Amino acid sequence: MAGKTLDFVGATGRAALRFAATVGEWGVLMQDTIRGLRAVRIWGGLVFEQMMRIGVASVPIALFIAAFTGIVLALQASYTFTGAVPVYLVGSLVGKTMIIELGPVLTGLALAGRVGASIAAELGTMRVTEQIDALETMAYDPAAYLVLPRVLAGAVMFPAVTLLASSLGIVAGWLTAIQLLEMSTPEFVRGLETFFVPFDVVFSVIKSFSFGLTVTSLGCFFGFRTRGGAAGVGRAATSAVVASSMVILVFDAFWAAVLL
């Protein structure tokens, strides 16, 4: 009994140390990435390509998710708001929820699956095929060449995609309200206006910016530490998605506690 307890405590300690070591390795990679900012010639020409792959290519899936989220929000709000609750609050709920919560978080989670897994798999494959080692051999900074363009692209494009997704979610909620819920456009707009404050948009941008940094940096990190061939690449992609999703939710709570 005492031996099993000791094993459990030991396992917990090892897990904590592994977690701390992983965070440390991520910190070292971020340090190299920041240091790579000076090598503009290396990463300058690659940013737009990454923006295209991470941002523009992700717009359809983000809009798709946001549109249906807006529809569901409007329907559930009208289903919940019965009796004394005025129907114009459907607009308030759709607008507020899409801007400050569901827009950034769902977009972040969706892009964590799409972008984070893609980055981890791509860099993991480069790692297991020793392409990254070749870059280092040729005196190319792999952080500046591979990580920095992706992180910058994610930091810029995540807010943009999130704003578009939130807007489309509101439009979808409005269309749902006037077509399916017998609401008028002025009623929906009144609800939108009633509780809207410009800081909501700023809050959404801050959150999605942090989500972009998180998803891209963790995708790069897990791709860089890939070991063991194709199976390792799969594990790296999975780890990147899981870790990104968890950190997104942690950041979501953190920003809500700090900024609201």
Added chain:
Amino acid sequence: MRRNEVWVGVVILLSVVVAVVGSFWLRGYRLTRGTTTVEALFSGVGQLPDGASVKLRGVTIGRVNGIAVEPDGTAVRVGLAINADVQLPADAAVLIAPESMFGDWGAEIVSRSANPRLDFFEPSDPGVLPGFSIPDLSRLTATADEIADNLATITDRVEVAFTQETAENLRLVIENVGRVSEQVAELADAQIGAVEELVDNVRTSTREVEAAAALATRTLGEVERLLSGGVVDSIVGDTRVTAAEFRRLATDLRETTTGLSTTLQYADSTLVRFERIGRELETGEGTLAHLLADSTVAVQTQSVLTQLTLLLEDFRENPGRYVRLSIF
């Protein structure tokens, strides 16, 4: 590469435009209309947020544009950005109130004369509108809750105090009050006769007082007649003369008393002289003693002297018997 840049630029610009235009639109800013800003002062603004709607006769004409406490802390200044083409009432005032039960507050521009019961804040600057904030629902419900608690407390106390014993005592009290009322009624019946007699006496006394009053009236008339006839003036004059006579008489009396004292001194010296003569007679010295050697004369002389002595003593003790004073 060129195509990538265009698409990235499109996405970024589109998102920025959507965010900025959408925010301004939801805040009520319109490019098609000019706005003007008016200010209002309130003692408090409840839960009015910056950007809340401003209405006139139920129509949204602007937005709240700035809320700040005055430097002296006595009021809150609220800016209202309203459409420039809207004509406000001449006696415009601003009313802040919840627009629903869900926390959305708004401002409405009203005519002050149409709301005489509202205690609007009085700004010293005539260019600033007076404002009033209606208490929000939470305050009203809190007050109602407090009232309900007080009622519950009173009800509990009444329930505790109003027991079966209390009810029985209350019934006894009511019965006692009934009996007292009956006794009072009987007493009143019994006192009616006495009251009637008292009334007769009062009536008689009134007649007598009336007669006395008539007599007094006549007397006063007589007095008035005397006063008007100059009799009193004559009496006063006589009295003044009499007083002068009295003063003169007192002076004479004082002088008479002084003369009387001189007379007494003379009489005293005379008596001394008589005593000396008497002693000479007793010793047989002098002519008179020889003349009085005859015992009969001596005896008579002795008797005269004795009577003189008695007379002087009586005169000293009762001078009024010998001296008569007459005033008139």
